[in-house]
Amino acid sequence: MTEYKPQQLDKKWQQQWTASRAFEVTEDPKRPKYYCLEMFAYPSGHAHVGHVRNYILGDVMARTKRLRGFNVLHPFGWDAFGLPAENAAIKTGTHPETSTLGNIAHMKGQLQRLGISYAWEREIATCLPEYYKFNQWIFLKMFERGLAYRKHSTVNWCPSCQTVLANEQVVEGACWRCGTTIVTRDLEQWFFRITAYADELLKGLETLTNWPEKVVVMQRNWIGRSEGARVTFPVVGGGAIEVFTTRIDTIYGATFVLLAPEHPLVEQFASEAADPAAFRAQLGRFRALDRDARLTGKEGFDTGRRAVNPFTRAEVPIWVANFVLAEYGTGAIMAVPAHDQRDFDFARKYSLPIRVVVQSGDRAVPVETMSEASINYGRLIDSAEYTGQEAPAVMRRMIADAETQRIGVGEVQYRLKDWGISRQRYWGTPIPIVYCDKDGVVPVPFDQLPVALPKVTTLTGKGDSPLAQVAEFVHTKCPVCGGPARRETDTMDTFVDSSWYFLRFCDPRNADLPFDPVSSAYWMPVDFYSGGVEHAILHLLYSRFFTRVLRDVGLLDFDEPFKRLLTQGMVLKDGNVMSKSKGNVVDPDDMLAQYGADALRLYVMFVAPPEKEVEWSGSGLEGSFRFLVRVWRLVDHWAETVGGEGIPACGDDCTDAERAVRQKTHETIRRVTIDIEERMHLNTAVSSLMELVNKLYTFSEGTVHGAPSRSPKPLGGRVERMQTIGALREALDALVLMLSPFVPHSAEEMWHMLGHPEGIAQASWPTFDAAIAKADEVTVPVQINGKIRARLTVPATTSDEQLRELALADGAVRHHTAGRTIRKVVVAKGPLVSVVVQ
RNA sequence: GCGAAAGUGGCGGAACUGGCAGACGCGCCGGACUUAGGAUCCGGUAGCCGAAAGGCUUUGGGGGUUCAACUCCCCCCUUUCGCACCA
Numbered sequence A: 001m002t003e004y005k006p007q008q009l010d011k012k013w014q015q016q017w018t019a020s021r022a023f024e025v026t027e028d029p030k031r032p033k034y035y036c037l038e039m040f041a042y043p044s045g046h047a048h049v050g051h052v053r054n055y056i057l058g059d060v061m062a063r064t065k066r067l068r069g070f071n072v073l074h075p076f077g078w079d080a081f082g083l084p085a086e087n088a089a090i091k092t093g094t095h096p097e098t099s100t101l102g103n104i105a106h107m108k109g110q111l112q113r114l115g116i117s118y119a120w121e122r123e124i125a126t127c128l129p130e131y132y133k134f135n136q137w138i139f140l141k142m143f144e145r146g147l148a149y150r151k152h153s154t155v156n157w158c159p160s161c162q163t164v165l166a167n168e169q170v171v172e173g174a175c176w177r178c179g180t181t182i183v184t185r186d187l188e189q190w191f192f193r194i195t196a197y198a199d200e201l202l203k204g205l206e207t208l209t210n211w212p213e214k215v216v217v218m219q220r221n222w223i224g225r226s227e228g229a230r231v232t233f234p235v236v237g238g239g240a241i242e243v244f245t246t247r248i249d250t251i252y253g254a255t256f257v258l259l260a261p262e263h264p265l266v267e268q269f270a271s272e273a274a275d276p277a278a279f280r281a282q283l284g285r286f287r288a289l290d291r292d293a294r295l296t297g298k299e300g301f302d303t304g305r306r307a308v309n310p311f312t313r314a315e316v317p318i319w320v321a322n323f324v325l326a327e328y329g330t331g332a333i334m335a336v337p338a339h340d341q342r343d344f345d346f347a348r349k350y351s352l353p354i355r356v357v358v359q360s361g362d363r364a365v366p367v368e369t370m371s372e373a374s375i376n377y378g379r380l381i382d383s384a385e386y387t388g389q390e391a392p393a394v395m396r397r398m399i400a401d402a403e404t405q406r407i408g409v410g411e412v413q414y415r416l417k418d419w420g421i422s423r424q425r426y427w428g429t430p431i432p433i434v435y436c437d438k439d440g441v442v443p444v445p446f447d448q449l450p451v452a453l454p455k456v457t458t459l460t461g462k463g464d465s466p467l468a469q470v471a472e473f474v475h476t477k478c479p480v481c482g483g484p485a486r487r488e489t490d491t492m493d494t495f496v497d498s499s500w501y502f503l504r505f506c507d508p509r510n511a512d513l514p515f516d517p518v519s520s521a522y523w524m525p526v527d528f529y530s531g532g533v534e535h536a537i538l539h540l541l542y543s544r545f546f547t548r549v550l551r552d553v554g555l556l557d558f559d560e561p562f563k564r565l566l567t568q569g570m571v572l573k574d575g576n577v578m579s580k581s582k583g584n585v586v587d588p589d590d591m592l593a594q595y596g597a598d599a600l601r602l603y604v605m606f607v608a609p610p611e612k613e614v615e616w617s618g619s620g621l622e623g624s625f626r627f628l629v630r631v632w633r634l635v636d637h638w639a640e641t642v643g644g645e646g647i648p649a650c651g652d653d654c655t656d657a658e659r660a661v662r663q664k665t666h667e668t669i670r671r672v673t674i675d676i677e678e679r680m681h682l683n684t685a686v687s688s689l690m691e692l693v694n695k696l697y698t699f700s701e702g703t704v705h706g707a708p709s710r711s712p713k714p715l716g717g718r719v720e721r722m723q724t725i726g727a728l729r730e731a732l733d734a735l736v737l738m739l740s741p742f743v744p745h746s747a748e749e750m751w752h753m754l755g756h757p758e759g760i761a762q763a764s765w766p767t768f769d770a771a772i773a774k775a776d777e778v779t780v781p782v783q784i785n786g787k788i789r790a791r792l793t794v795p796a797t798t799s800d801e802q803l804r805e806l807a808l809a810d811g812a813v814r815h816h817t818a819g820r821t822i823r824k825v826v827v828a829k830g831p832l833v834s835v836v837v838q
Numbered sequence B: 001g002c003g004a005a006a007g008u009g010g011c012g013g014a015a016c017u018g019g020c021a022g023a024c025g026c027g028c029c030g031g032a033c034u035u036a037g038g039a040u041c042c043g044g045u046a047g048c049c050g051a052a053a054g055g056c057u058u059u060g061g062g063g064g065u066u067c068a069a070c071u072c073c074c075c076c077c078u079u080u081c082g083c084a085c086c087a
Helices: A006-019 A049-067 A083-092 A096-113 A129-144 A194-207 A213-223 A248-253 A264-272 A276-288 A341-350 A393-404 A517-523 A538-553 A588-595 A597-606 A618-642 A656-679 A682-702 A722-739 A744-753 A800-809 A811-817
Strands: A033-038 A071-073 A148-158 A163-165 A183-192 A225-234 A240-245 A256-259 A300-308 A315-321 A332-335 A408-414 A433-436 A440-443 A475-477 A484-487 A528-532 A565-568 A571-573 A777-784 A787-795 A822-828 A832-837
Touching (some): A006 A597, A049 A096, A049 A528, A049 A656, A129 A538, A213 A565, A225 A248, A240 A256, A240 A332, A256 A341, A264 A276, A264 A300, A276 A315, A315 A341, A332 A341, A588 A618, A597 A618, A618 A744, A656 A682, A722 A744, A800 A811, A800 A832, A811 A832
Parallel strands (some): A033 A071, A528 A565
Antiparallel strands (some): A148 A183, A225 A300, A225 A408, A300 A315, A433 A484
16 A cells, blocks of 8 residues: 655656646647636735635646647736835835745745646746836837827825826725725826727627626626717807717706816806805815715706707706716716706706606606606607607607707717826836927837836835936936936836736747737637636726737737636635735645645635635545545555556446446546536536546445455455456546546556556546446436336336336336326436326 | 626535436544544435335425426515616
8 A cells, every 4th residue: 555645746746747847838730729827916925725726727727628639828927016015115125026026936836836737937027127128018009009198187096005096996986905085186197098999899798708797797887888979058158068968869858957076167167157266165065075975965056157958949057066977978967857867866956947858658747746757768748849759769860960950969988988007106117208308208219128117225105106216217318309308207007017918928038029929829819717806897808908909009810818717716714805914814835734735726626616705614625635545545456456558448248337337437537528628617527536436436345355454444356357457447547637637746646556657748638438428227217296206227228118118017106196097198308207197 | 776696405515408406525423443533434414204115395485387497487585796876
């Protein structure tokens, strides 16, 4: 008996894999490729089992696909720029580069100890100039194409992090990272024109059939396409207000106009007001409120001005309202209180007129008795020549008429906004722009990249961009005129780094281009991508955007970067997300020391389907370890008997027991293959393998009647029949191969024990034979009025007609049908016989 | 409020296209082997009734379709997640 010593096996095989460069790959047009990717990691310091679950899942896919004959790219890297390292530097004085590289080294060790089969020679870290040089390269390409632009804008400022946040990084008015309530600030910022691709990004979602529906829906909502019209309401006394509406059919009910507090006309109205101070005082109340507070109730005030509804020609009051968003549409709306709940509430609160223009039901409800807005589409009433017509046809007509009369135009609005990428932070990619008094905004020429991040030694976290304090960085020469110029001192949002890293893995050492189009054409798109749901919107949307930009730049010839997406569930401890601050982190290294990498890998895959959240369980891990010991003993026991080449499994001459083993083996191959490749139910793949092991144990029991002695109880004794040996060998080989993606170290060793001179890398996935998998005897339940009353054991070849007769002849069936009329007998696939009586 | 997903034993979960509910594992109970067992092996384990054979009930609740429903349809409840005044 060879003892199972997992820690030794881990070490032995990990060394062997590294030495043989087992997971390094090159493009090979003759073989089908498979690009398997897990979201790269932020090097926070330690990976806990929650993180690691994702890497194990990817590894099972990668290893399975290798055995299936694919040329598998399975790389890993580090999303190495970002706030936490900088915050730590402010606190402890350790330079972000030092802490980041240290963290990377540690985490890499953790992943290697888990035996994740990464092509480490392709490792990347975004904080290295070799990488961020191409962030700058892409930025410049976007600048050339007008997709990167600068604009003066109000931005979200986090007083705690001392930086600007993207809209997407503001969660309910608070900083996504520290939770501090954000305030607004006015700064000159760089933006990526993602809105130019809004429609395409939306349409592309339809092609993502192998993405979770949830993620597709979230992206669709985020892009938020609305079709409607922009309509001009002339202001009495000069000027005009443009509103955006999706309900132009209700325009005859537009009885007032609302402006966002930040609308440009509001300032003008204030200065023209009878009492500008009072006007501004009211306005100031709204503007001071943060986003959250604004949502608490609907408030507004009359500007005293009036506009003309271009359809009714009636003069309507113009109010300022806190709930109108400056950043959406035109920052102004036509209010139709009868048919919009918000406008209704507002009108009731301030006693503004309500006019019903869409008939709901048989007759119009009197305005006085209305308790809520009627928002449904319907037949128009009191709408001049449009009266009697119905939406949506009338909307098209009204828009067409508005266009003819030049009072409006059909328009599509998106909720998606351009992506602000400027960060007043140190630990990021410098934006490759120079400001020259003479030449203005000048892009750094491509041949001068990278604009290296200077080594700032003291980070205070206060004030604006740390780079502004580095004189030798700021002061440079204008690339155009050679005169004195200043560098841009902001760095890029780190989401830029992660928007294209999957492409860099195709060609990670290219010094001239982000990647070679030939290698990306071979490897891309990513066939299987997995990571946390928290990236369902931002990272995935930005990556889809970048892919399209790089396509238009000419580097790619496809639209969607990720074919199949899996959103990984989190691992909880005591019902909570693992985090250092909660002190409930399970460190994989502790588990490794106790059970080895394979038991941990197996447990994490077995405990639940990958999308689901799971609660960490120590006893579950122990169970997986026990299973491995059980497999080990089984293989160890039979290794000598079945070892060596050339013994075929039994054919027609099988005994029942041999036949049963072969049947189970092939049925398991079928199920495990489908479970891993198609359904991604890794947990049931494992349980099928457990069933096979159980079967082989019972089989082993049956082969011997020896006296069991001291522990552990031995399995069956000598087997003479060559056919049995062949069947066993087939079963054990298949078992070990199918286990290998889950427990690669133990599997390599057992594969070796079974007499295979080459490693599993040289082997291929077991082949499924439908004829063998088919059982020759089946148990057929017989239902009477839906209740199972009997079971027939018959040859699998029994015809439906025979089954029917056998069922009706069965004693128990006759007992239950005695004295009753048989009305119907159904023989269903399954097989199953269903008898209906009386 | 809108949108999405999900509710199955003591627990994690399984049931692939409407066809034997509870696979597999954890836990628990019993047995074997033992100086010992927290190792190992074997057996049991949804609930209720019954000595047993067997019977009845059971997939959040209520209806329905069907020979047959965890699965399909309608109503309701609960939970989780996402968006949250987008005109």
